[in-house]
Amino acid sequence: MKRHAPRLIRAASAAAILILPFTGLMPDYWITLFNYIGISSLVAIGLVLLTGVGGMTSFGQAAFVGFGAYTTGVLTVYYGVSPWLTLPAAIAVTMVAALLVGAITVRLSGHYLPLGTIAWGIAFFYLFGNMSWLGAHDGLPGIPALQIGGYALIQPRDYFVVVWIAVVLAVIATQNLLSGRVGRAVRALRRSTRAAEAFGVNTAGAKLLVFVYAAMLAGLAGWLYAHFQRSVSPGPFGITAGTEYLLMAVLGGAGRVYGAILGAAGITFLRDQLQDWLPKLLGHTGNFEIIALGAVLVLLLQTAPGGLWPILFGPPPAPKLPPPPDGDRLPVRALPPPGTPLLQADQARKTFGGLVAVNDVSFEVDSGRIIGLIGPNGAGKSTTFNLITGVLPLTSGQIEFEGHPLEAQTPRRAALLGLGRTFQHVEIVADMSVIENVALGANLRGQAGALRAIFRLDRAEEALLLDSAMRALARVGLADLAHEPAGTLALGQLRLVEVARALCLEPVLLLLDEPAAGLRVGEKKALARLLREVRAEGISVLLVEHDMDFVMSLADRLVVLDFGTKIAEGIPAAIRQDPAVLEAYLGGVS
């Protein structure tokens, strides 16, 4: 069983790490240091997920560590609750706090989001420091140690086992989460929110999920910290600590789970050494180590913004795919019989201020047809496209799809109705493999949530989703590139990946925005063949395209727009002769 070799090695090294402190080879000083590294790693792993993967930078993560630490502090000191029972309480309190804070935070856009985390990070710090029942600035002393059957885990080496079991579990849970359906959606957030939404990802929900998950890891770290330190005070939960955790995530390489541990080790070790040496060197005591930590952060951003892990260990390995299911396939959507009216645009209008981008355009798309939407640059093709897919709201008029009015349409609802689309400017998650990008298209065809992914109960469904992605990829002729990082493909190939992703949605209507741009002649022929096949299966295609040969040879009907107005509609042969169309493309003959 060669496939299991890496897993064995990993299990063996995890076991070796846990046994190490009991061999006597490691002085207590180092064990203590490693305990702190482990605790910080948990926070940093959360931040990697939040910042590196989800694209949300938080300076306030230390506040959630504080929630975990103070919860167990209050429960054990005031109410004498057993520390093991306070673990779920600490995580639950952190979770509730994160839900409340996150509900606003994840909706902040751009750099408002990190600024928001700074604001509540500071507010919570002062809150901890001014609540008298939390011991105000002096904190809560006398927190009991963890006990196993009367044996107190006071020795650093005993605690080492607890901390690193937590880290190992956090790593496994996080990797599992990232490899599943929800994980793919989360990974798409940072690079391409538009694509994620177009395939039915509830982006605000996915962001909140990551936010709460990262906070829960921080809460766990706080619980561990409180019972190791045996007291809590507000100091370690401020914005300085929050920035230090961020520094750890950046140092390791934002986006890499193991990098978080590397970063936590690097910063904890550096700070410890500096705290030792700098006062001796400078002749004063004081926290001079922040000079160096600040400098490390600046230098890192200047020289290695991707962090150390990618430099040391290269790009992430290709994902391991579950074995293909034996004959099982995802259920297929029942398509309406050819010729059924699907989409009706009736006097659709879109204005931007005084500019009328789409001027009362009406047309219809029937099932099993290819409709070409053409027109010179600026004709309003892409705007029409965006109206149908729910990216833009209509100003007036009506668009119906299978009887559903699309006025208050969102991209997510469009995906649910069976509208699969590609983008004019390719929207691909570059650091994800090709097959995972395509599998994002099947997002709505799976059900497994975060919990099922964490406990690896989503494997059967994942196999089906990835199998469907693989077959979509084979249809566009890119099966052999399935495991390459998408960022390494050429533009033409990426357009085909987008087509495969849209097919993976099992669409009723396929909306393609200039799919042939950047394709070579052979690729164009293959794409045309594919689209005819798709039509034969009963799927309709709405095609925005500039390549006239391509669109004329394929389309059953053409709709021609110019300056936002429909100037002609009909079969390709008629459009070729249409004087209005000729004038729009070639200029008036006067």
Place this chain on the structure above:
Amino acid sequence: MDTTIFLFLLQDGIINGAVYALVAIALVLVFAVTRVILVPQGEFVAFTALTIAALENGVAPATPWLLLALGGLAALSELIRHFRDLTLRRVARIALFDLALPIALLLLTRWIAPMKIGQVGSILLAVALITPMGPMLYRIAFEPIAHSSVLVLLMASFGVHFSLMGLGLLFFGPEGTGTTPLSSQSFSLGELLITGQSVAVLIVTALLLLLFALFFGRTLLGKALRACSSNRTGARLVGIPISAAGQIAFALAALIGAVSGALVGPLMTVAYDSGFLIGLKAFVAAILGGLVSYPLTVLAALTVGFAEALFSFWASNFKEVLVFTLIIPVLAWRSLVAPHAEEAE
């Protein structure tokens, strides 16, 4: 709360708000030109107050040493970056600005400090010592990553803030001090006692804001800086050097920070780390003003100052909590009103 208390709080709030307004204007300026959210802006304020305090006591402050250290780093950073295309002109400029200037100021400070040069002299010397730190910091930390995202620049800004705080502790020590008021006179207006210091703060702030408006509205340099802020690529295409613009913005920020330091010195006890909170509250004001509008920012800063005064009357323990919580609804509102596109990495 009766009218007297209210008026007292209002006065207190306006004075603090005026200082926040100055600092916030500097933050907006730097953000507009360089997209850097200048977290260490507060350090300029604190370091100036500490420098003036030392000079008033006839002690040579450590500030010139800090300036020399930063100058050395800036020189090193630029020499490394331009190792292959060093020109005589660049070397001369580095030697003059990064080394000769700090050394000259160092000698000057050590020479005149024991003479107790008086308030105006102390303030002028302190401002001269702090202002060059701005462009030096820009060249050390931000110029090499000037093209990066706002987020990367923000993280670097925090790094600079950490380092400067540590350096502040190293050079100025942990004790806090105050400086003598700019004016010891006071007069009453009805029941309200108005100190000369508050009048001085308001006059200086108003004057500086006016100069600022004239600079950006009337001068070519001011207009060039505005061009950089509205479209960096466009500004570069019409020949405005981005690096110089960044350095000027940082120099102005440090200058404004130094003047604010001279104003807050008599109002509160300033220690090496006091700047952070001043900077952060100014930053709240800058955010309230959307990081773009100067008049809105001034208004927001006065609001923050007044809110702080009210909070400290009602719930003094939770005044910081409340001030910083204030920002969240504003950020949420701004995200809805002006959602900006995803920033490319």
